Amino acid sequence: MLQVLANRTYRHLFLAQVIALIGTGLATVALGLLAYDLAGADAGAVLGTALAIKMIAYVGVAPVAAAFAERLPRRTMLVSLDLIRAAVAVFLPFVTEVWQVYLLIFVLQSASAGFTPAFQASIPDVLPEEKDYTRALSLSRLAYDLESVVSPMLAAALLSVISFHSLFAGTVIGFLASAALVVSVVLPSPKPSQPRGVYDRTTRGLRIYLATPRLRGLLALNVAVAAASAMVIVNTVVLVQAQFGLSQSDTALALAAFGGGSMIAALALPRLLENVPDRVAMLSGAAILVAGVLAGPLASSYYLLLSLWFVLGLGYSLAQTPSGRLIRRSADAVDRPALFAAQFALSHACWLITYPIAGRVGAAMGLPFTFILLGIIGAAALLAAVWLWPKHDPDVLVHTHVDLPEDDRHIGDAVWSEAGYEHSHGYVVDDRHPKWPKTS
Numbered sequence: 314m315l316q317v318l319a320n321r322t323y324r325h326l327f328l329a330q331v332i333a334l335i336g337t338g339l340a341t342v343a344l345g346l347l348a349y350d351l352a353g354a355d356a357g358a359v360l361g362t363a364l365a366i367k368m369i370a371y372v373g374v375a376p377v378a379a380a381f382a383e384r385l386p387r388r389t390m391l392v393s394l395d396l397i398r399a400a401v402a403v404f405l406p407f408v409t410e411v412w413q414v415y416l417l418i419f420v421l422q423s424a425s426a427g428f429t430p431a432f433q434a435s436i437p438d439v440l441p442e443e444k445d446y447t448r449a450l451s452l453s454r455l456a457y458d459l460e461s462v463v464s465p466m467l468a469a470a471l472l473s474v475i476s477f478h479s480l481f482a483g484t485v486i487g488f489l490a491s492a493a494l495v496v497s498v499v500l501p502s503p504k505p506s507q508p509r510g511v512y513d514r515t516t517r518g519l520r521i522y523l524a525t526p527r528l529r530g531l532l533a534l535n536v537a538v539a540a541a542s543a544m545v546i547v548n549t550v551v552l553v554q555a556q557f558g559l560s561q562s563d564t565a566l567a568l569a570a571f572g573g574g575s576m577i578a579a580l581a582l583p584r585l586l587e588n589v590p591d592r593v594a595m596l597s598g599a600a601i602l603v604a605g606v607l608a609g610p611l612a613s614s615y616y617l618l619l620s621l622w623f624v625l626g627l628g629y630s631l632a633q634t635p636s637g638r639l640i641r642r643s644a645d646a647v648d649r650p651a652l653f654a655a656q657f658a659l660s661h662a663c664w665l666i667t668y669p670i671a672g673r674v675g676a677a678m679g680l681p682f683t684f685i686l687l688g689i690i691g692a693a694a695l696l697a698a699v700w701l702w703p704k705h706d707p708d709v710l711v712h713t714h715v716d717l718p719e720d721d722r723h724i725g726d727a728v729w730s731e732a733g734y735e736h737s738h739g740y741v742v743d744d745r746h747p748k749w750p751k752t753s
């Protein structure tokens with residue numbers, strides 16, 4: 314897996330991702346302490362609102378940012394967004410009102426909503442070989458999981474010698490280092506052959522996404538992933554500390570068990586995907602998630618919970634990590650930023666729905682009922698994915714054109730039939746192919 318780091322451009326991008334993630338993790342810890350400093354016992358409500366603002370920014374801003382990404386050099390856009398995130402982190406230690414936290418969080422997460430899809434879309438251009446790209450996806454998954462473990466530990470160590478306000482300095486350094494690493498490489502910036510309007514650019518990713526059968530299946534899988542992970546993220550502390558009467562360190566260990574399962578799956582995925590189709594791997598991961606959540610009420614002890622969380626981590630990574638491969642297959646280079654933005658927005662929209670279900674239903678109806686409810690939601694999503702994502706899903710499709718002029722170079726190899734000009738090639742939804750062929 315580490316062989317892909319021999320590519321200088323990818324190595325710098327990966328280091329930029331890791332450093333920015335650690336900085337963001339430090340900010341997460343510091344924000345919790347800042348919320349308590351400002352709101353006291355109401356800190357949970359402040360953080361809950363901040364999380365909702367984050368999700369709203371992700372869902373609403375990502376497609377708009379993708380529209381501008383088409384007009385800007387990719388490196389310029391990424392560096393500018395890193396600098397915006399660093400500037401917001403500079404102001405966070407000086408806030409004195411809760412509304413100021415909300416405003417700065419919205420700006421920070423809006424910049425992240427523009428940065429992340431554009432960053433993700435750059436990796437397939439840097440690593441065009443599918444095997445290398447798969448390794449990069451697994452490395453990225455490992456980076457996210459390790460950050461969830463390393464950042465709190467680093468924050469705890471730093472808080473023994475500095476105040477929590479100073480943790481934001483680590484965030485600033487992280488974003489500035491990320492910008493410097495991005496500046497140090499040359500990134501491709503594919504442009505469309507014809508200028509596009511604002512509406513077309515803003516909605517393009519969503520239209521391609523919903524017109525592509527495998528991506529409609531991915532959307533259903535996003536729901537299954539969000540249902541299971543919301544239960545873990547929202548209710549681990551309730552299960553460990555309220556139900557089992559254990560400590561904060563036990564809560565951290567339970568979350569680490571989930572992350573450990575995810576990391577092991579990520580390590581195994583590059584070799585697994587050489588022999589197993591994406592559809593089989595991802596549906597299997599979702600099935601593990603559904604089975605695990607439905608079995609949740611049976612986790613009557615802490616050690617059973619650790620085992621269950623580990624299994625859910627395996628399913629989470631197996632169902633989610635290969636999604637970049639699907640998006641890479643489903644768009645030309647010029648449309649990938651828009652398509653990654655659509656996946657970013659839609660996947661977070663799923664969490665925007667499942668987080669409140671996990672929290673509010675858990676508080677009102679109890680955790681066993683919540684396990685079953687989210688398991689049923691996940692099972693319905695899994696069945697929808699099986700139905701929406703065709704088992705036969707080749708890249709090359711035979712199709713016809715009826716609306717292109719005879720001298721169009723695209724149909725130079727086509728054969729005329731009663732249905733139109735017929736030919737085959739690697740098929741993606743684009744200007745010449747606005748719909749998926751019915752014959753496929």
